[in-house]
Amino acid sequence: KNEVEQSPQNLTAQEGEFITINCSYSVGISALHWLQQHPGGGIVSLFMLSSGKKKHGRLIATINIQEKHSSLHITASHPRDSAVYICAVRGGATNKLIFGTGTLLAVQP
Amino acid sequence: DAGITQSPRHKVTETGTPVTLRCHQTENHRYMYWYRQDPGHGLRLIHYSYGVKDTDKGEVSDGYSVSRSKTEDFLLTLESATSSQTSVYFCAISDSGGHQPQHFGDGTRLSIL
Numbered sequence: 001k002n003e004v005e006q007s008p009q010n011l012t013a014q015e016g017e018f019i020t021i022n023c024s025y026s027v028g029i030s031a032l033h034w035l036q037q038h039p040g041g042g043i044v045s046l047f048m049l050s051s052g053k054k055k056h057g058r059l060i061a062t063i064n065i066q067e068k069h070s071s072l073h074i075t076a077s078h079p080r081d082s083a084v085y086i087c088a089v090r091g092g093a094t095n096k097l098i099f100g101t102g103t104l105l106a107v108q109p
Numbered sequence: 110d111a112g113i114t115q116s117p118r119h120k121v122t123e124t125g126t127p128v129t130l131r132c133h134q135t136e137n138h139r140y141m142y143w144y145r146q147d148p149g150h151g152l153r154l155i156h157y158s159y160g161v162k163d164t165d166k167g168e169v170s171d172g173y174s175v176s177r178s179k180t181e182d183f184l185l186t187l188e189s190a191t192s193s194q195t196s197v198y199f200c201a202i203s204d205s206g207g208h209q210p211q212h213f214g215d216g217t218r219l220s221i222l
Contacts, residue, residue: 002151004151030207031207031209033209035213040215041197041215041216041218042213042215042216043199043201043213043216044213045210045211045212045213048209086151086152088151088152090207090208090209094168095207095208096154096167096168096208097152097154097208097209097210098151099151099152099153100151101149101150101151102151
């Protein structure tokens with residue numbers, strides 16, 4: 001079992017929908033990251049959080065340390081949000097980043 | 110956009126040949142990382158650097174070596190490429206430690222035939 005699990009693996013939404021991507025982890029962590037990878041490969045860091053909630057534009061990231069769970073929400077989704085969203089946690093035995101395999105989001109107009 | 114450039118962006122080579130990938134940054138960040146990305150796996154750390162001439166292994170370092178002779182350049186070398194090293198390679202940089210990369214390069218797609 002992977003130490004970082006994301007769900008769903010694939011998600012198709014209609015423009016304007018509210019989107020939630022989930023990340024569960026099984027190790028103790030000091031921080032959790034959400035990253036975005038666009039077609040063509042570039043990776044952008046969206047959030048780093050260790051507690052509570054962060055918001056940037058239409059993106060909201062939350063984390064529940066007790067439940068070892070984080071969610072990434074996208075409000076009023078747009079086709080330009082289509083990308084792979086990657087969750088990564090800093091922790092485990094090595095205290096390095098452990099990456100999930102990503103959630104492929106397609107937002108249709 | 111952060112100044113981080115990977116070269117080449119694409120490369121096809123044969124098994125047994127040496128390959129060097131370059132990561133160049135203009136941000137003067139202390140920490141640099143090499144990851145590989147494969148289907149069904151999350152990004153995995155190959156090697157990282159915490160300063161000039163200071164490097165250490167990641168979780169998938171076998172078959173790879175690195176060098177950092179200048180702050181701005183971090184080289185990843187496959188001494189004798191194998192087909193299992195076909196992958197997309199990403200460089201990342203950070204100005205703070207703790208394996209929290211802040212900026213990623215655009216990736217190098219490497220195919221070994």
